[in-house]
Amino acid sequence: MNIVVLAKLIPDLVEELEIDDSGTALDMTWLRLIINELDDHAIEEAILLKERTGANVTVLAPDIEGVDDILFTAAAKGAERLIKIVGDYESGVNNHALARVLTPVMKDLQPDLILVGVEAHEDLDGSIGPLLAGYLDLPFIGYVASIELEDGKATATKEYPGGLSVEMEVTLPVVLGIQVAEEPPRYVAVSKVRQAMKTAEIEELEAGDFDLAGGPTIDRMYQPEVSEGATIIDGSLDDIADSLIGIFKELGVQ
């Protein structure tokens, strides 16, 4: 059983986002990157499946600054194989392009199961899971919260809005978009990650040229604008409280 997890690094919202001079993209100068949280869940789900079934886990990620850390962390959790996809990401890439680049890579790896976070906050052209499944001509199930593997089949529990869950049986290979792992992603001690840095190896594969066709063209990217009709009350806590009381009284609150 071969499980391949695709993990992406995305802007960390702990820092405020800034728009670059072109006005159509994020300013990457000060941006911090972080593993897409749902991809972290996909890695955890893969490791849980490995612990249950003895599957092999490969983690694959675009070669963006910080990728070594997330791959070595995955190795410390139990992933056997680490691969980064080297390419020119700086001039811009979208999920369509990435999915096309990953298609031959995935075919070579011959996975029984491909796991990927069901979405990422920077998905401007749709999430990557269904795109990848499309190019690979494989079935896709998204919003998956647990997986059982048996006899060349997977039973995926998919979450729907309104508190509904549905179990779906699907023949492998399949691409699953992970909403949440069965356990919260585990913490691995820094000493174990440092150990993995000494022992694990990261393979490098060339992405080749990115073909952006199918993705959006961005005319303008901007911060949310304060709309009219809202009053922002500034000042000390006491001043704000006084103004609020005044407003409530004016509105007739007794």
Add this chain to the structure above:
Amino acid sequence: MTATAAQAPNPSISDTFYTSLFEVDNGERIRACLQCGTCSGVCPFGYLMGFPPGRMIAYLRADRFENVLESDTVWMCVSCYACTAVCPKEIPLTPGLMTRAKEELLLEGNVPTELQDALMNSQRYGNPLGESPRKRAEWTKGLDFDIPTFREAKRPVDVLWFVGDYPSYHPRVQLTTKAMAKILRVLGVDFAILGPEENSDGDSQRLAGERGLFEMLAEKNGKAFGKYEFNEIITSDPHAYNAIKNEYPKLGINFPVQHFTEFVADRIDELKPHLKDIGERRVTYHDPCYLGRANDIYDPPRKLLGAIPGVELVEMTHNRTNSLCCGGGGGGMWLDGFQWEKAHVRLSEWRIQEAVNVDADILAVACPYEPPRFEDAAKMVQGAGRLMVKDIAELLADSLKMEE
């Protein structure tokens, strides 16, 4: 069970663990454990731990340490040094046995989820709160004078002020940080801060079993210290103080450090002329574990409080070496939910009750974990409605403000 047992061809988990305890300063004293049980009796959470220190040692001797690794109640240890302070054989129970046990649990993956978040944040952002590292000096913005960073100062400075995590980011604790800044200014201290170059001191992460993370953070701070010229470090955080004084030197990071209360107590004669009457106040002082028991600093904080006109200092039942822990040490700061689930009591409420019992107007503290912990607790304790929680720096700054 002897040290040589671990050198046998197939040492058991108990053997390997027992031998590893000898690497801690005075660790070999564990051999002398009398099984008197004093440690387990004095432990604030000992009554609900599956393996309080004495019992853990008994299990080690019986070659059954694997039972300890299956338990999660080791995480109730708040690294408060209460057991270490009373042990008649002076075994380093907190820094040795309990911390090593947490390290083993962490490696096994037996870690409460809420603690994992704080550790992950410390790894990612250099602070357990998960705040932006770029905003570490943002607290200085509300002041009417400048707080220089070393990068801006571009010159040798007398004092490096290691601000710390909670003093930098926690909205309540920032008030104490600003108070400290005012006092340094009145004293005319030539100081600078590291700003975004500062990382968590890492001590509570270390005591929560994450030694590798501690070393990573210490290395980053050591590098930042090494970049600049200064004579000494001061900090308001007893945990940072403990790390820089006792732990960083073991990693080759050697810098003189003083706790803020020591530093100001040495200069109290310069400050006294500026201190004005704050009105009659009954003040009681809570000895933080890492200032008191771990580092024997009991008098400077009391000296400062005694210097404030109007303050009447009263002692609570538990004071000095037998002070009570606020519950925040050794990772406890990040285990409130876990502790509540196990205990359904908060150590901080016990402390507030003692302050109420001596009829105090103000509970004075000297550790950044405490203002939010004790203020929360005061809301839950009957009769604590009028009790104020103030850092010593805040009381001093209040007394200075009267002058203006």
